Amino acid sequence: MVLSTLFKKAAHSSVVRAVMATTFCVALITSPIAQANQAQSEPAPQAETLRALLANIQTLAGRFEQHIYENEEKVEVMQGIFALQRPSQLYWETESPDESVLVADGETVWYYNPFIEQVSLFAQSQTMASNPLLVLLESDAWDGFYIQFDQGRWIIDGQDEAQGQQLVLRFNSANLLVEMELSDAYGQRSVFMLSDLQENQPIAPKRFEFIVPDGVDIDDQRDY
Template sequence: MRLTRMLLVALLGFASFSLQASEQVAIQRLTTLLNQAQTISGRFSQLTLDGSGTQLQETSGEMALKRPGQFRWHTDAPMEQLLVSDGEQIWLYDPDLEQVTIQKMDQRLTHTPALLLSGDVSQIADSFEITLKEGGNVVDFILKPKAADSLFESLRLSFRNGVINDMQLIDNVGQRTNILFLGVQMNPPIPASQFTFEVPAGADVIQE
């Protein structure tokens, strides 16, 4: 009986060690993939579904990212919007409303998903529990936020041949946002002007 108990404890200890080791492998793989691109540009196609799978919104546009924490996310008409960050603050411009919202950048990866691709990679292990699944030339990473106040419940990052391919976010009510990246270029030269924004004349400004 005592031997059986000792064996059970040893097996549980081994299982815990294996789980920690596999998570370390996932963290290292994801960190390596993200670090290989200091800048990224391309197009995106975004689809949002509610908890029952009903389509809520479909958009597309262009994006540009640069470490640390800079991004430009331009959604095409007819739902045109421009989201720009210089790493310290974010501008959200709605040309139809002629309105600009300015707010301080939230540096938490669990609150600003774009920072997973453009932010400080060293924070990932502190912010998420990470697992990976690999098949052929595709590697999927599932990220579960450790913080209780995260804006999403889980996030999947998928890489194909070492290049970011798509992202899926699931929030606390089951709403899913799928983002497919198209024509991705890694480490292209991107001018600094892409990550700043001048408020158009006559636009209303909301400072948060």
């Protein structure tokens, strides 16, 4: 939700939405997720099928269009570009209506807002803790989520600490991830439509490095 308005109460909400940013979504990884008991665990065959689909994605890059809803009322549409590399790296740049950049490098999530000339830093493990976007990037983050396949969509529901959060994934006939929907218990929902996709193509390591521009304020919210 990061994994964009993943990842301003806005800076923190973006991280949750992405992935993202809020998608990617979106920061990502090794977070302590509550363990689901056997009664809550996802149906094994469906979970393994989804795991296999996601395992085919080592890198993914393209464009996104994000539709943001609050209590089912559309409040904003955002567009930009993204790149992710499993297991823990994400680049998410919003181009319109406002510019921002989110970079997750495996340890830190950097959220840069050029309008206010500020970059906020979040511990990646804490930012996406108990968030269903984890399953996109972290192959071991499946405990605590209930997974089912319904009408061509993969529905991932959070349990325990992630209760009320839901991630919906849709793949096309070529098994490319083309749409994500992330919602929470507070009536916020983001729908991400992905296009111009390039799967498993090399991505330069510097894409996931953030260099703080001169003169920019640093808001370090990492909790060591």
